Amino acid sequence: EAGYRQALASLPEDAIVLNNLAMLLVEERRNLSEAVELAERAVGIRPQVATLRDTQAAAYRAAGDLGRAVEAWRAAVRLEPAHPEWRINLGEALVAAGDAAGAAELIGPIDADEN
Numbered sequence: 001e002a003g004y005r006q007a008l009a010s011l012p013e014d015a016i017v018l019n020n021l022a023m024l025l026v027e028e029r030r031n032l033s034e035a036v037e038l039a040e041r042a043v044g045i046r047p048q049v050a051t052l053r054d055t056q057a058a059a060y061r062a063a064g065d066l067g068r069a070v071e072a073w074r075a076a077v078r079l080e081p082a083h084p085e086w087r088i089n090l091g092e093a094l095v096a097a098g099d100a101a102g103a104a105e106l107i108g109p110i111d112a113d114e115n
Helices: 002-010 015-027 032-045 050-062 066-079 084-096 100-114
Strands: none
Touching: 002 015, 015 032, 015 050, 032 050, 050 066, 050 084, 066 084, 084 100
């Protein structure tokens, strides 16, 4: 974490540094409001990068904002529709939000590709 913070002090607009620090905080389940803020800044700098949207969604979900998490994962899927991880993450969030049918519709094509 110290290394990311040091890098961020030198490169405050580096979307990758912002993203990686945000994900580290999410994985450690601490400073989640900061994780959300960092992830939002990263997406603001590079909105067309699906990986940044994934981190943003993970930060929202960890912070308890499932609705915004779903929207961020939807954005990641729109950017990279064939990427299975984004679809799986979105599907899990939809199930958590009570939309099992939406999750099944989303995950179904992944299962079909594996057969």
